[in-house]
Amino acid sequence: MYFIRPVGDMEFDDLNKEIREFCEKRNWSQYHSPKDLAIGLSTESNELLDIFRFKSQSEQLEMISNPDRQSEVEDELADVLFFLLRFADLHDIDLEDALEKKIEKNRERYPKEEYESSNRKYNE
Numbered sequence: 001m002y003f004i005r006p007v008g009d010m011e012f013d014d015l016n017k018e019i020r021e022f023c024e025k026r027n028w029s030q031y032h033s034p035k036d037l038a039i040g041l042s043t044e045s046n047e048l049l050d051i052f053r054f055k056s057q058s059e060q061l062e063m064i065s066n067p068d069r070q071s072e073v074e075d076e077l078a079d080v081l082f083f084l085l086r087f088a089d090l091h092d093i094d095l096e097d098a099l100e101k102k103i104e105k106n107r108e109r110y111p112k113e114e115y116e117s118s119n120r121k122y123n124e
């Protein structure tokens with residue numbers, strides 16, 4: 001069994017409520033179709049990726065330990081989380097349940113004995 005722990009001192013339900021209120025006050029639900037939320041999720045993920053573009057592994061680690069650069073990463077991770085939670089909330093997807101199912105699927109796809117210290121994909 002896998003349980004999602006509170007994020008900071010907030011539970012996912014609290015975060016969903018805050019995001020819902022934020023969006024309702026701005027009348028943004030009209031812009032939150034599944035496709036547009038998926039685009040938002042992808043766009044924000046790519047903004048996270050862009051921070052590390054062309055950086056060596058040591059430069060990446062140096063950036064993440066620099067408070068100014070780390071805040072850029074935090075911003076993009078928060079944007080990704082916003083779209084992820086908003087998508088799941090609007091379309092009645094239980095993220096905790098979905099994650100538990102996916103981890104179980106991955107346990108079967110990637111048996112420890114066969115995949116320990118391997119980054120090979122299950123279908124390769």
Ligand SMILES: [Mg+2]
Pocket residue numbers: 044047075076079
């Ligand atoms: Mg962003």
